[in-house]
Amino acid sequence: MREDYERWLSAQRVRTLADGQSGDPATLTFPEIPATLPFAGYVVWFHGNLTYLDIRFDHQRFAIVTQQVASAAEAFYFDHLEAAYGHAGDAADPCLILYAKAAGAPVCVVG
Template sequence: MKNRPVREDYRRWQEAQTATASDSEPRSARLVPALPSVLPFAGYVVWFHTSLTYLDIRFDHHRFEIVTHQVQSAAEAFFFDSLDAAYGHAAHVAEPCLILFAAASGASVRVVG
C-alpha cells in the first residue's frame, strides 16, 4: 500500500462521521449530503458532494488532449481501476470531493478517499 497524504476533503468527511451535534440533526448530514446508495459500474469514482456531480475524463480530438469535466450522472462518470488513479485526479480539482468505491456493478458504495 502506498503512503499517500490524507486529502483534506476526506479528513473533514471522516470527522463529520464521528462527530455528533448537540441538536437533533447529525452534523454529518449538514456537511456532506447522503452518499449515492449504489454505482452503475465497479471501480473508483470522484464525487463532488457540493454540486452532486461526478468527474468525467475524455480525450478531446480537436484539442488533442485529455479534458476533465463534471457530469450529473454516475453512469456518465469515469470509473478508475485503481485508487491511486482516482486519488491523483481528485488531488487536482478545485471543488471538494470524495472518492467512492463499488466492488461490482450495482454494489453498495463506500468512501475510500
C-alpha cells in the same frame, strides 16, 4: 447510514466547527452518498454539487479534458485507488472517492 460515511460526516462536523462556523454539529446537513454505482471501480464524487468526475479525450483540441457530470453513468471509473486519488487531488472542488466492487453493488467511501 453506512459506517464509513458516518465517520466522514463526523470529521466534517468537527472541521466545520473548528473553522468557526456556527451550528449544532448534530443538525449540520451533508448529502447522502449514492447507494450504488452503475459500474465497478473507483469514482470521484463532488458532494457539494452532487456531480462526478469525467475524463475524456477531446479530438478537436487533441487534449485530455476533465469535467463534472451529473450522472454516475457518465463518470470516469478508475481501476486503482491511487489513480483516483491523483485526479481527486487536482480537483478544485471538495470531493470523495467512492468505490463499488461490482455494478449495482453498495458504495463505500475510500478517500
